[in-house]
Amino acid sequence: MVKVAIWGSLRAATGGKGEVEIEATTLRELLDRLAEDYPGVRPQLARGVSVSIDGLVYNDSWFTPIRPDSEVVLLPRIVGG
Amino acid sequence: MALDKGFDQPRKFKVVGTRPLRPDGIDKVTGRARFGADMNAPGMLVGRILRSPHAHARIRGIDTSKAEKVPGVKAVVTRKDFPKPRPDLADIMDNVMAGRKALYDGHAVAAVAATSVHAARKALKAIKVDYEVLPHVTDVDEAMKKGAPLLHRGRSDETVPAGFSGNVMHRFEYGHGDVEKGFKQADLVIERHLKTAAAHQGYIEPHACLASVGPDGNAELWVCTQGHYMVRNTCAGLLGIDASRLRVTASEIGGGFGGKTTVFIEPVALMLSRKANKPVKIVMSREEVFRATGPTSSTSMTCKIGMKKDGTITAGLAELRYQGGAYPGSPVQYGAMACFAPYDLKNVKSIGYDVVTNRPKQAAYRAPGAPMGAYAVESVIDELCRKLGLDPLGVRLKNAAREGTRSSYGPTFNQIGLPATLEAAMRHPHWKAKLGKNQGRGVACGFWFNFGGDTCVSMNVTPDGTVTLTEGNPDIGGSRASMTMMAAEELGIPYDQVRTVIADTSSLGQNDVTDGSRVTFAVGLATIKAAREAIKICCERAAKVWGIDPDAVVWEDGHAKPAGPNAGKFPPMSLKEIAAIATNTGGPIAGHHEVNAEGAGVSFATHMVDVEVDPETGAVKVLRYTVFQDAGKAVHPSYVEGQFQGGAVQGIGWALNEEYIYGADGRLQNPGFLDYRIPVCSDLPMIDTVILEIPNPGHPYGVRGVGETSIVPPLAAIANAVSAAAGVRLTELPMSPPKVLKAIGAARA
Numbered sequence: 001m002v003k004v005a006i007w008g009s010l011r012a013a014t015g016g017k018g019e020v021e022i023e024a025t026t027l028r029e030l031l032d033r034l035a036e037d038y039p040g041v042r043p044q045l046a047r048g049v050s051v052s053i054d055g056l057v058y059n060d061s062w063f064t065p066i067r068p069d070s071e072v073v074l075l076p077r078i079v080g081g
Numbered sequence: 082m083a084l085d086k087g088f089d090q091p092r093k094f095k096v097v098g099t100r101p102l103r104p105d106g107i108d109k110v111t112g113r114a115r116f117g118a119d120m121n122a123p124g125m126l127v128g129r130i131l132r133s134p135h136a137h138a139r140i141r142g143i144d145t146s147k148a149e150k151v152p153g154v155k156a157v158v159t160r161k162d163f164p165k166p167r168p169d170l171a172d173i174m175d176n177v178m179a180g181r182k183a184l185y186d187g188h189a190v191a192a193v194a195a196t197s198v199h200a201a202r203k204a205l206k207a208i209k210v211d212y213e214v215l216p217h218v219t220d221v222d223e224a225m226k227k228g229a230p231l232l233h234r235g236r237s238d239e240t241v242p243a244g245f246s247g248n249v250m251h252r253f254e255y256g257h258g259d260v261e262k263g264f265k266q267a268d269l270v271i272e273r274h275l276k277t278a279a280a281h282q283g284y285i286e287p288h289a290c291l292a293s294v295g296p297d298g299n300a301e302l303w304v305c306t307q308g309h310y311m312v313r314n315t316c317a318g319l320l321g322i323d324a325s326r327l328r329v330t331a332s333e334i335g336g337g338f339g340g341k342t343t344v345f346i347e348p349v350a351l352m353l354s355r356k357a358n359k360p361v362k363i364v365m366s367r368e369e370v371f372r373a374t375g376p377t378s379s380t381s382m383t384c385k386i387g388m389k390k391d392g393t394i395t396a397g398l399a400e401l402r403y404q405g406g407a408y409p410g411s412p413v414q415y416g417a418m419a420c421f422a423p424y425d426l427k428n429v430k431s432i433g434y435d436v437v438t439n440r441p442k443q444a445a446y447r448a449p450g451a452p453m454g455a456y457a458v459e460s461v462i463d464e465l466c467r468k469l470g471l472d473p474l475g476v477r478l479k480n481a482a483r484e485g486t487r488s489s490y491g492p493t494f495n496q497i498g499l500p501a502t503l504e505a506a507m508r509h510p511h512w513k514a515k516l517g518k519n520q521g522r523g524v525a526c527g528f529w530f531n532f533g534g535d536t537c538v539s540m541n542v543t544p545d546g547t548v549t550l551t552e553g554n555p556d557i558g559g560s561r562a563s564m565t566m567m568a569a570e571e572l573g574i575p576y577d578q579v580r581t582v583i584a585d586t587s588s589l590g591q592n593d594v595t596d597g598s599r600v601t602f603a604v605g606l607a608t609i610k611a612a613r614e615a616i617k618i619c620c621e622r623a624a625k626v627w628g629i630d631p632d633a634v635v636w637e638d639g640h641a642k643p644a645g646p647n648a649g650k651f652p653p654m655s656l657k658e659i660a661a662i663a664t665n666t667g668g669p670i671a672g673h674h675e676v677n678a679e680g681a682g683v684s685f686a687t688h689m690v691d692v693e694v695d696p697e698t699g700a701v702k703v704l705r706y707t708v709f710q711d712a713g714k715a716v717h718p719s720y721v722e723g724q725f726q727g728g729a730v731q732g733i734g735w736a737l738n739e740e741y742i743y744g745a746d747g748r749l750q751n752p753g754f755l756d757y758r759i760p761v762c763s764d765l766p767m768i769d770t771v772i773l774e775i776p777n778p779g780h781p782y783g784v785r786g787v788g789e790t791s792i793v794p795p796l797a798a799i800a801n802a803v804s805a806a807a808g809v810r811l812t813e814l815p816m817s818p819p820k821v822l823k824a825i826g827a828a829r830a
Contacts, residue, residue, distance in 0.1 A: 005491050008254030008430070009240050018257075043239055050532075052492035056779060057532060058679045073491035076253070076414045078530050080597025080789055081339020081445030 002030060002066050005073040013040030027051055028062035030072065048077030088778045096570040097782060100719045104561050104581065105333070114333045117289030117305025118364045125291065126155055126194040128353050128363035129201040130346065131208050132373060133183030133190055136217035136439040136747025137230060140183060140210060143191055147207040153200030156356035157208070158192045158349060164321040172408040174319055176442050177348050183212065184232055184407035185439050186748040187372025189345075194353040194361045217439040217747040221404035222381050224248040224438045232407055232437045248437050250409035253417050255490045256430035263396025263428030267387025269469055271461050277453045277796065277814040278740035279379040279404075282446050283731070283759045286335025287370045292350035293360040298322060300354070302329045304347055307337040307555055308594025312347055313586045319348045320355070327351075330585040331555040338731070339445030342594050345374055371752035375444020376741055378403035378411045384420075384457040388465040392476040396428040397421050397489075401454055403435060406442035411435045412450030415530075419793070420454030421489035422528040423499055423685060424480045429489045439747050445596060447728060448529040448789035452735065452796050456814065459525035459797030464810055473524050473801075474512065477687070478503040481526075498711025498775035499526065499685035505771050506687045511707045520693045520704065521805025527686050527793025531786035533603040533678030534593035539584075540568060540611040542619075542670040546657030548572065550581040550611075552604050553592030558788050559720035560600045566716055567605045567782070571612035573639030574656055590675055598786020601716060602777070603678035609781050615672030619659045622666040627651045680779025681786060686710035688729065688794035694806040699822030701737055701803055707769040713777040713785030725791045726768040732795025734760045736803075740815050 001021040006014050014020050020038065024030035030051070035042050050057050052073040058064050059078070066072060108114035145157040159178065166174035174180075179188045191208050195201040216230035223229055224246065231247045240252045264270050290304035300322065306312050309331040317324040334341065346363040354361040365374070381402045387395040399420050405411025413433035421429050431454070466473040481500045487493050506512060506524065516522060539551045550568050554560060561581040568579045593599065620634040623641035627634075633648035634641050640653035663670050691705040708725040715721040738758040742750040751757045776783025796814060804810045807821060809828035 007491060008256060008432075009252050012240070040239075055492050055495040056680045056682075057492070057530060059532065059534065059677070061677050061679050064679070071493055075418070075491065078415075078532050078597070079445065079449070080530070080532060080599065080786075081342065081447045081449045 002068060002070060002072050004030065004034065007074065010041060010044055010074065013044070014038050024066055026062060026066060027058060027064040030066060050075045050078045088776060088783055089781050094570060096566045096576055097714065097716050098718065100717060101562065101566070101576045103559060104565060105556065116286055116335055117332045120291040120303040120332065122291060122293055122360035125360040125362050126196060126357055127198050127201045128192060128194045128350050128361045129205055130189045130349060130363070131191040131205045133179065133186065133188040135183055135212055135214050136186050136219065137215040138183045138212040139215060140179060140181060140190065141213055142211040144209040145191060148193060148204040151200055151204040151207055153196040154193055154204045155196065155359060156194040156353045157204065158352050158356060159190070162352055162356065163319060167318055170315065170318050173315060173343065176408060177319065177345060185441050187369070187441060189349065189373065192349045192353055194357045219438050219440055219743045219747055221379060221402050221436050221438060224404060224436050225402060225434065232439065236409060249434050250437055251435040253414045253433040254430065255417055257487065258428030260396040260398045260428045260430045264387040266389070266395040268390045269465055270385060270387040271464050272383065272385035273461050273812055275382045275384065275457050275460060275812045277380045277456060279376045279440065280446070280735045280739040281371060281376040281757065282336070282338035282340035283734070284336030284338060284340055287365040287367060288341070288346055288374060289364040290347050290350050291360060291362045292347070292354040294351055294355040296358060298326055300327045300351060302327065302347060302351065303332060304329060305332045305334050305341065307334065307341040307557060307596055309555065310553060310586055310592050311342065311594045312344055315344050316348050316351055320351055328585055328587040331583055334555050334557055337557050338447050339449060339596060340375055342445050342596050343375065367754065368752040371757065372749050373441055375406070375442055377446035378405050378443050378450065378453070379741065380453045382453065382457040384461045386458070386461045386465060388469060390469055392471045392479045394424060394426055394480045397426055397458065399431045399454065399457055401431065401433045401457070403433065403450065403453070404438040404440065405435060406440040407437060408442045409435060409437060411443055412445070414450070416450035416454030418490035419451040419528050420458045423482055423526040424489070425482050425486040426489060431489065447731065447792040451527065451529055451793045452732065455525065455527050455793045456796040456800060459794065460800050460812070463523065463801040474503055474507050477526055494683065496775055496778060497683060497685060498773050501773045501775055502685055502687040502709040502711060505709045505773060506689055509707060509771065511689050511705060511769070516691060519696060519806055520691060521802045522689065522691050523798045523801030523805060524687065524689045525794040525797035525801060527790055529598065529684050529790040529793055531599065531602065531681040531684055532597040533599055533681045534597065535591045536603045536607045536678050537590040537592055537675045538604060538607040538611050539589060539673040540615050540671060542615060542656065542660050544660055544663065546655070546660035548574070548579045550579060550608060551584045551589060552581060553584050553589040554595045554600045554604055555583060557595050558724055559717060560604060562720060563601050563716040564604055564608050567608045568612050571609050572616065572656060573637065598684070598788040599681065602681050602780055602784050602786050605716065605784055606678050606780055607674040607676055610674035611672035613672070614674065615670055618670050618672070619656065622659050622663065623654045625666055682713055682777030682779055684711055684785050684787065684790040686790045686794055688798040690798045690802045692799065692802040692806055694803060694821060696825055699818035699820070699825065701816060701821060703733055703766055705766055707771065708791060709771045709773065710787065710790060711773045711775050711785060712787045713780065714774055714783040715772050716784060718772060721772055721787050722770040724787045725770045728791025729768045729795050730760055730765060732792050733765065733799060736796045736799040736814055736816060738815050738817055
């Protein structure tokens, strides 16, 4: 199981939990199972998210491996100017 | 692709870190460089756009019949000519050409293509638009009030609590700990309300494009943009054509700074060309650039911070309200994520509201959303330091985020450079220089995320052994130079043996936009990988010639060499020698690399500025300015310094003068550089720079993006300096002379 940190305003979609546990070994599994376990996050997933894994931000690389002890933080999609 | 943790441990660079001449320099100073408006085609028509004179109006009808009869007019386009857009393109479509309503002064409502400018203008005047003028709102605080005129109905998403105005589109919240508990632990708590005005990126080159759609449905577009692949994908979607049928070529670009990361005129030019069956060129006027492209958000913010007498920050709370123009998508989430990021805080919360108003849809502007949030937080920290008699650099260093700090927006930082920038600032002579009468010094810190994204490069070794590198990102900040340098470094050949060009969209795979400070990091990473592929092939060719195993060949200083005495004694073969016999050894030699580059390293900066305030006029003069920023590894230090300086200068303009001014009628009052004043050279001192190099572990050379962080601290640094010089805290940008004078007068009274 991977612990995923949820930002404040998204916690309404996780029953108020700031951290949820997800069975996942890759980024794609993490996002798919997050949507299955917490359907309320789907609108935000559709708007776009980035995921910080051990301090580095990933956008769309589905098969990025995630270790059980990795620090995983869900973030709004990071863009720039 | 997963992060390639391929950081080469400290190595001795031969090309990277030097300052060769820029490859585009001669073209740009001689006028040979071709910008957006420089492209022409036989039989080309002139495109012009009719824009709404109203801030908010229902479009009851558009009569183009008289315009179509104007001699020389070949096509007239309104929203009805475009197919129904995909949901993800609906707002872009509506911004490009208004549908049911005009949502801001300058919103496009129709367009014409004609054989002359005169005919096009005459046709625009002949178009009759039946408007029903509606109440409007341009101020963010007014737009958030219940009862404010509504731009859209039912667009607020699930994050907005009940009871908010329908102009609030989204609410964000970040943080950890218990801020109320933290405030109780503080010796001093200060809360301030602050505002910033909308500022335009101020790029010198207006938007321009030339579109040509053939009767077979194949189309070409030449355009000034930060991302021609984005232009291709978006325009193909809006016109309902296959992306492969639209070939887009990016011109040289006279500045973008985030403002050219979307489309405005390009779909219109293509649709006009399709209807007229002729090439159509559209060039925006400066007034159109101001009224109808994307400035940044204006903001209203509340910031509360608690501090102990020893400088420890016990809690930070910020509420940021950003209006992003007529459609959802202000960068408030980045402001809320970035504003407290420089600090290691136990109790922190930031809240952001994305609000729509009757203004042009905001576009990205260098570190979108971060400068305003930093202005709020860094202003309050400065005031706390002054009231507690503490050294503002010392307090920032005491609370600085470091490796292992859990950031205010969630992730734990790995190797970062904020403490190094603060320590460099403390050591710098600027910090100890004496100030005169009416002068003040300000400091501030800033943070930006940076990112990578889709990237393709192709490297080809020519028969004479020189190298061409093809990449797909418009060169805004010197990427051709830095890619050339990284290719030369890796290949072990001189800088002048490599030429880098920007390919059109039909020549390389998908490339993300030149934004997010991504290009030196991501394209550089791909360039290094492509060079390593070409080197591998060169080694294999040498091995064939020598009759040894390829693993017994190494690449050093631009030569293939036997790996050791056991590999045999052969004279090294240079790249030129290997290239000369490529036909005989297997064919042309090339390397390429395609990647979704992940692992961009975050970036921090500290800025220090001295100003003098004229107490009689309120005018502010910037006397001295020093930027301290972590670049990871500065590939071409002159360009890195230029990025630091450019960000500081744009921040100076934003802090002191730049402002979108709207009248009571909701129309923009200052759409020109005479009335919207950006800093010019005579306003500025030389901006001094100090480059710190704390390697990014996600890049082979340790490179971090540098293009955006430099605009994050200046708003606050200048506000802190002006407040020190004027003897009164200013809380509204821009700090133009009337506002400074008023603040001084109020303090004296």
